[in-house]
Every structure is written in structure tokens, then in C-alpha cells.
Amino acid sequence: DSGVTQTPKHLITATGQRVTLRCSPRSGDLSVYWYQQSLDQGLQFLIQYYNGEERAKGNILERFSAQQFPDLHSELNLSSLELGDSALYFCASSGGFWGTDTQYFGPGTRLTVL
Amino acid sequence: AQSVAQPEDQVNVAEGNPLTVKCTYSVSGNPYLFWYVQYPNRGLQFLLKYITGDNLVKGSYGFEAEFNKSQTSFHLKKPSALVSDSALYFCAVSHYSGYSTLTFGKGTMLLVSP
Numbered sequence: 463d464s465g466v467t468q469t470p471k472h473l474i475t476a477t478g479q480r481v482t483l484r485c486s487p488r489s490g491d492l493s494v495y496w497y498q499q500s501l502d503q504g505l506q507f508l509i510q511y512y513n514g515e516e517r518a519k520g521n522i523l524e525r526f527s528a529q530q531f532p533d534l535h536s537e538l539n540l541s542s543l544e545l546g547d548s549a550l551y552f553c554a555s556s557g558g559f560w561g562t563d564t565q566y567f568g569p570g571t572r573l574t575v576l
Numbered sequence: 577a578q579s580v581a582q583p584e585d586q587v588n589v590a591e592g593n594p595l596t597v598k599c600t601y602s603v604s605g606n607p608y609l610f611w612y613v614q615y616p617n618r619g620l621q622f623l624l625k626y627i628t629g630d631n632l633v634k635g636s637y638g639f640e641a642e643f644n645k646s647q648t649s650f651h652l653k654k655p656s657a658l659v660s661d662s663a664l665y666f667c668a669v670s671h672y673s674g675y676s677t678l679t680f681g682k683g684t685m686l687l688v689s690p
Contacts, residue, residue, distance in 0.1 A: 567620040567621070
């Protein structure tokens with residue numbers, strides 16, 4: 463158990479809908495990262511927050527947004543969902559924002575868009 | 577831009593034999609290299625990382641990895657494979673301080689036969 467929690471574990475929704483994925487980092491970690499894992503794209507970095515502020519942005523679609531709250535939990539919002547958004551979404555956390563930091567991953571949320 | 581290549585989609589090895597999972601990277605400046613393992617329907621688990629110093633890094637579950645700067649490689653090794661090592665292995669690279677986002681390889685499926 464990494465100490466990173468994600469809810470829900472599974473999510474099934476329809477095209478055009480909006481969903482929210484939630485992540486709680488390990489105790490004491492200030493950075494939260496979101497990744498998308500799909501068969502065709504592999505593991506892709508989406509976005510990072512550090513202590514409430516956006517720190518880095520990857521291949522995140524404009525339909526997707528995220529935020530980190532004062533208690534350091536984070537939410538990833540996916541809107542106007544398309545079939546291609548079906549994937550496993552991982553949250554990870556680390557203590558800081560240095561390249562040497564180890565990221566610890568949650569169990570993931572499996573999103574299925576029908 | 578940084579990138580990671582895992583040239584083998586799958587590696588097959590018999591239990592008790594040594595295993596190697598290959599990884600090469602491309603990054604400007606000094607690389608920080610990581611190995612993660614993913615079991616079915618689970619999140620990624622951290623195995624080991626190379627930051628600096630000794631080129632041979634020891635990690636969890638008896639795994640080790642060898643950093644080779646001239647060949648830009650970071651191969652994962654284990655002297656004696658177990659059936660329970662069967663999983664998907666990811667190599668990842670991050671950059672110098674200031675940005676801790678990981679770029680992952682496509683993953684290598686390791687299958688250890690009894």
C-alpha cells in the first residue's frame with residue numbers, strides 16, 4: 463500500500479458527461495501528479511500540483527482540469543467525455559518537486575466511457 | 577525533450593534464471609532514472625532509482641539496475657527470477673531539479689515460467 467488513495471475505483475459514464483476523480487496524497491506529501499494510462503498512449507503525464515499551485519502541465523486536454531485543495535487532496539475533472547477518454551487514471555504524490563523525488567502511485571480509477 | 581525506450585514488449589524467463597529488462601533513455605543533462613512495476617489491476621509500485629553515485633542500484637524484492645552513461649542505459653536485473661515477478665515493468669526518467677515529472681517507457685511484460 464503506497465499511502466495514496468483514489469476514488470472511485472471504477473467509473474462508467476456516457477459520452478458528453480462530466481466526472482470528477484479524487485486523490486489523497488501520502489501524509490506529508492505536497493506534490494500531486496495525474497497520469498493517464500491507455501493501451502495506445504501508454505502512461506502519460508497530465509498535470510502536477512505542488513502545495514495548491516499548478517507546477518507543471520503535460521498532455522492534458524482542454525476538457526480536463528484539476529485542482530489541489532488546502533488539505534492537499536486533488537481532483538481531476540473530465541468533461542465532454544469521449545470514447546477515447548476511457549483509460550486508467552493514476553494519481554501519484556511526492557514530497558517536493560525535485561527530479562530526484564520518488565513518486566508513489568495510487569491504485570487508479572478506471573474510467574469507461576460508453 | 578526527454579524520452580525512454582524499452583525495446584522489448586515482452587521478456588520470457590524460466591524461474592531461477594537471471595532476468596534483464598532493458599531501458600535506454602534520452603535527456604539533456606543528468607538523468608534521474610526510475611523503475612516501477614505494475615501488477616494486474618494495481619497501481620505502479622516503486623522498485624528503485626538512480627540519482628548519482630554508484631552505477632549499480634539495489635532496490636526492492638531483490639531487483640537491481642545498472643546505470644551506464646556511455647550507453648544511456650538503465651537495465652533492470654535480478655539474479656534469480658520468481659514466478660511472482662511476472663508483471664509489467666516501466667522505466668522512467670526525470671530531469672534536473674525544478675521539474676519532477678516522469679516520462680515513462682511503454683513498459684515490458686515479464687513472464688516467468690515455473
